[in-house]
Amino acid sequence: MDGGTRHDRCVHLVLSRVDGGVLATPLTASGEPDGDPVTVADADLPRYVADQEARGTTGGGPLRWVWDDTARWYPSVLAAGGRVARCVDLRLCHRILRTAVATRDSALAAAPDGTWDAPTHQERPVRSTQTQLFDDALLDGSRPADDDDPVAEFRAQLAAVAGSTDPGGLRLLLAAESAGALVAAEMRFAGLPWRADVHERLLEDALGPRVPAGVRPRRLEEIAEVLRQRLDDPALNPDSPADVLRSLRRAGLVVDSTRKWELQRLEHPAIEPLLEYKRLYRLLTANGWSWLDEWVQAGRFHPEYAVGGVVTGRWAANGGGAMQLPKAIRSAVVADRGWKLVVADAAQLEPRVLAAMAGDLAMAAAGDGRDLYDGVVASGAVETRQQAKGAMLGAMYGATQGEGGRLVPRLARAYPRALDLVARAAAAGERGEPVTTRLGRTSPVPDPAWFAARSRAWSVDGTAAMQRAVESRARSWGRFTRNFVVQGTAAEWALSWMASLRGRLAARWQGPLRDGGHLVFFVHDEIVLHVPESDAAWVAEQVEAAAVDAGRILFGSFPITFPLSVAVVDDYGSAKD
DNA sequence: AATTAAGGCGCG
């Protein structure tokens, strides 16, 4: 590489691909040049990164790597045993700033769509036969130079934030999102410990011996035969909902679909085996032998996470259904010998976030030091915990019917500030206006057709039917924005939680990621860590401390607590829900 | 043959 050049003052190192390697451009905190750029050969990049990281904090502040996509640059560093403390993921940050209300007057928001609005390098379609070539090219330097200048983009982002109506919030949001990108890359790299043998035993117990794809396993075939007899339908294909529905109706059952909860209300000897069939069929198709073959290698499940993949800022996952890992197979997630899993989830995260966001002291008090729903009951607003939960979810989702919807007004009397916040978010959405999370992530607005239909319905040739349809769509969008502010802010809390925790772990373990305790799984309000047995208790403490940090980052000194349930276990299935 | 829609269910 280009000697041992060190940038001793800069706080940003911007990486871009140039002919013949990687260009690292040092910039100050405000984005001004801060020394000469250096060119690093691809093969030397991990060592260069390690060298720069080793400087630690400089006079100007901590070092941040600035790059287009974390998923593009970070894996090679991790593979070489390295780590990065901080980064700016330009593409993720770009997406936030393009739509944020706080930056709506910026040049960045005004520009037409460009390369930074396109999918990531990773996501760009690559023919499957070329996938391997593509990966190799990352290492051998034969890839073409980038045509999008990250230095210019970074400066545009700095300017957009500096000129925004909430620079502080956005800086936190961008830092949290970027930290999330690092966590996602690390979790994908480390993988979730997965015992294929445990999973296989579970499948065999439930379904019978393994069969080739496309063949119905023995247990399913047995149940199918019972169904055919009990419905007197020898040709029934239980895999086809339409076929099943026809058959049920022919048997005299009044039923609109084959949904589980609808079937559960029926009295017929075919119902119980049908529900059992559906349960096992789901296990087979979603997490059966094919899934195991495709997603588990060398004892690890390696899903690809999509940071900010959900409009609200929640993560999604590409492939493997990582965010829908059924409870029924979590017993296959087993810690290595000498290691433990630390499983933690935030209790009633969304109502707590709502209470804090709204500055609702009464609701915050209901959750102080106890289950928040119990606190709601104690306040006298409703009678049972189930009612409290139903009403709270109803308030956050916009329920109008059922028990939840019925109880919302009682909640509104007890917690007017919190309920007012979601009501106002819903009203904004019904008008077609955007809403924002605590840190400034902004909801999309309805597409032009939504507004056009509204205008038509209320014009001279609008009909009552058109108006009803438009109002229904408006209420639907209002339910989305109502939930957006809560779900999105909860996602920010979770990012902050993980970012803080990651920093705490990195302070203790500086070597290769998997040599020390590390995050291996995340689902919205729950995390799993794989940690050396002797350090499990310490890690559990850090998880708690990080939750306190997250509350402070988002809500400062507002008296809200975020209790966790933390379990140190050998397998994920044993962590109580 | 390939794509899209619908039905359904897993997760938070």
Added chain:
DNA sequence: AAAGCGCGCCTTAATT
């Protein structure tokens, strides 16, 4: 209890 939010992904069935 199965409506009220956000998803991914499996299948079958319909469409191009």
